[in-house]
Amino acid sequence: MAPKIAIVYYSLYGHIGSLAKSVAKGVTAAGGAADLFQIPETLSADVLQKMHAPPRDTTIPDITPEKLAEYDGFLLGIPTRYGNNVAQWRQFWDQTGGLWAKGALHGKFAGIFVSTGTMGGGQEVTALSTISTLAHHGIVYVPLGYKNTFPQFADVNVVRGGSAWGAGTFAAADGSRQVSDVEHTVAEIQGKTFYETLAKHQF
Template sequence: MENVMKPYVLILYYSRNGATQDMAMEIAQGVDEIHGVSSKIRTVPEISANTEATDPDIPNSGALYCTREELANCAGLALGSPTRYGNMAAAMKYFLDNTSDLWINGAMINKPASVFTSTGSMHGGQESTLLTMMVPLLHHGMVIAGLPYSEQALTQTVSGGTPYGASHLSSNDQLTDDEIVLCRAQGRRLGSLALKLIQEEPMLAANSG
């Protein structure tokens, strides 16, 4: 749930058929389990080969579109996209390609970030998608957080789940129990890291002065 009084972790996703959106909801639930930080769920507009952004300013259903201000002011970021030939979807890449002003201003430096994805097949490019999604976040100076093997579901899952971030095998109709556990664990870890980094900011500023 959103709370303007708290620092928030932005759960930013693109989803065509709902699987990545379902993951976003579970990650947000994990974030909201951490006292002192809240989740904010947002999506990005569709694009086409003939034009650039094609959707209306407000989507007909689901999450609102992310604004530049919401991205700049987040305390942490979970970035999600289905796999497109082993990479993120064009709509998400287009959104990130237009954040150079935040890169110039250093707005995202030292904020924690994680990534998540879904594929239609077991070997459909989950890991390469997660790894390539990290690259623009590293350029922004963000601190990447994966999923540690202390999460038991990571070693027992027979569907989605990687140390690089939560994933989902969308040939299953719904998220499996292990996939849900890992999504929520990723949200909790990201929320905890965001809160710790916020609390350490005054100390870092004092030391740098």
């Protein structure tokens, strides 16, 4: 059977949401299909207003922990907070104890894509620190690597987020920068690479 893939992300200002759509395109280009989900918001409307958050994308459903068990692989979209994971993602993982106790996610696969405000803002650390949670669940981390991304990653004349750890974008300190063409391309490559990696296995 074809691997069942969920793209699960949190995005306050839309950058990760935009990358997620390109990751999904890549999965489709490889012959697969992916369902998109959002991590539920935990901040109050008052705080969101103070953070100048735009309205949430209501076209993408929120995920529940139990839903994860229905998929073979996950592509996780995570914006950086203080060089680390966003709290909404942590709160979600903290509700997966029941799944952990049953080993329900053991042997599944996950890739990670990220967004920071700035260069050096913590893209790789955000991915790296997420792997600890994957390890505890027994989820196999699938890096993006360089094999399919070398032309994009070797070009140091272009400002671009992302690394061997996964696709990424720079939102700029004030959130004004949009996901660039090359960042969208790398996100698509990640979706495609992830699907092709999983398709080598039996489900």
